[in-house]
Amino acid sequence: MNTLLFIGHPGHELLAYKFLQEYKPYVIFLTTGSGNADTPRIKGSIDLVEALELHVFSPFSPFTDRQIYNLIMDGNFGEFKQVKSALTAFVLEHNIERIVGDALEGFNPSHDLCRYIINGCVQDLKGRHNLENYDFLQDEVFRNSEIKLNELDIVLRLNNDEMEAKLQACRKYSELKFEVDRFFDAYGSDFFALEYFRHITDTSMMTNWEGEHPFYELHGRKRVQEGIYEKALLFEDHMLPLAKSLLVNST
Numbered sequence: 001m002n003t004l005l006f007i008g009h010p011g012h013e014l015l016a017y018k019f020l021q022e023y024k025p026y027v028i029f030l031t032t033g034s035g036n037a038d039t040p041r042i043k044g045s046i047d048l049v050e051a052l053e054l055h056v057f058s059p060f061s062p063f064t065d066r067q068i069y070n071l072i073m074d075g076n077f078g079e080f081k082q083v084k085s086a087l088t089a090f091v092l093e094h095n096i097e098r099i100v101g102d103a104l105e106g107f108n109p110s111h112d113l114c115r116y117i118i119n120g121c122v123q124d125l126k127g128r129h130n131l132e133n134y135d136f137l138q139d140e141v142f143r144n145s146e147i148k149l150n151e152l153d154i155v156l157r158l159n160n161d162e163m164e165a166k167l168q169a170c171r172k173y174s175e176l177k178f179e180v181d182r183f184f185d186a187y188g189s190d191f192f193a194l195e196y197f198r199h200i201t202d203t204s205m206m207t208n209w210e211g212e213h214p215f216y217e218l219h220g221r222k223r224v225q226e227g228i229y230e231k232a233l234l235f236e237d238h239m240l241p242l243a244k245s246l247l248v249n250s251t
Contacts, residue, residue: 001132002026002094006087006101008114009033010045011176016100016136017166018156018195020052026094027056028087030114033175034064041175048169059086068110072238073231077245080117084246088121092129100197103135104205106214109233111138113242119203120246133200152199163193206243207235214239 003025007013010033013020020027027049032040046056060083063071071079091099099122102114115135122133134154158166170180170192183191209215213235220232233239 001097003098003100004028004091004094004096006030006099006114006118007045008102008108008111010040010042011173011179012102012136012138013045013048014166014170014173014176014180014192015138016195016197017169018158018162019100019154019197020049020054021162022156023098024054025100026090026096027054028059028090029056029062030083030117031068031110032062032064034066036065038064038066039175040064041173044173044175048173051169057090059090065110068113069233072109072113072242073233075238075241077242080113080242080246084117084120084124087117088124091121091125091131096131098132098134100134100136103137103198104208105138106207106209106235107138107216109216109239112214112239116206116243116246119200119205120248122203123248133203134197135200136195136197150199154195154197154199156195156197158193158195163189166192204247206240206247 001023003023005013005016005020005025005027007027008030010029010031013027019025029042029045032042033045034040042062049056071077090096099118101118102111104112104115106112118133122131125131132152167189170176173180207214217232217234220229220234223229224232
């Protein structure tokens with residue numbers, strides 16, 4: 001089955017390391033992973049993917065995080081619609097039958113944008129191209145279980161040799177040392193032993209978090225109070241209109 005892994009931030013492929021080896025997907029990145037420091041880390045991800053004898057494709061130019069933030073804040077969604085069109089064209093050109101990408105978590109706007117684009121692409125292709133839709137979590141990854149929540153979900157558990165290879169790849173990715181250490185400190189090495197991909201059928205979903213506001217909004221409001229940010233990116237004011245622009249039917 002031809003598979004596409006569409007990743008919001010370079011580095012997320014470390015959470016799909018065995019998936020890359022087993023399913024050999026095409027890989028596309030939404031962003032360069034530049035963060036607030038405007039220092040791209042995409043080269044490290046390209047090197048990792050190519051070391052597995054796979055290829056990264058660029059049907060559009062990946063965005064910097066600052067570009068995405070500014071476009072969302074300004075309500076300028078045209079470029080994101082073009083990304084969805086480019087992704088749809090790529091799916092058809094390469095006869096992609098399964099697309100996998102970031103989950104809707106409310107943790108980071110770029111992650112959620114990646115999910116809105118994927119779901120919009122699946123909606124646009126409905127009735128003319130069958131495309132299986134999967135996501136994978138970041139911070140709230142489904143851990144320490146081999147029980148599928150859905151029979152179509154994909155669960156991969158790494159053996160000792162696979163774990164060692166994955167951990168070596170994590171250690172080699174110097175730009176992500178902080179994130180890797182954070183996962184180790186919070187969850188231990190078992191965090192990296194399980195890869196879980198959920199089969200998605202509801203492409204209209206725009207929220208799935210508990211509480212009134214997503215994490216990125218609470219974080220942004222705090223930074224405004226601290227005088228670090230001038231304005232916070234808000235779900236109702238910024239992300240909701242973006243989601244509606246990319247999704248045919250939204251709930």
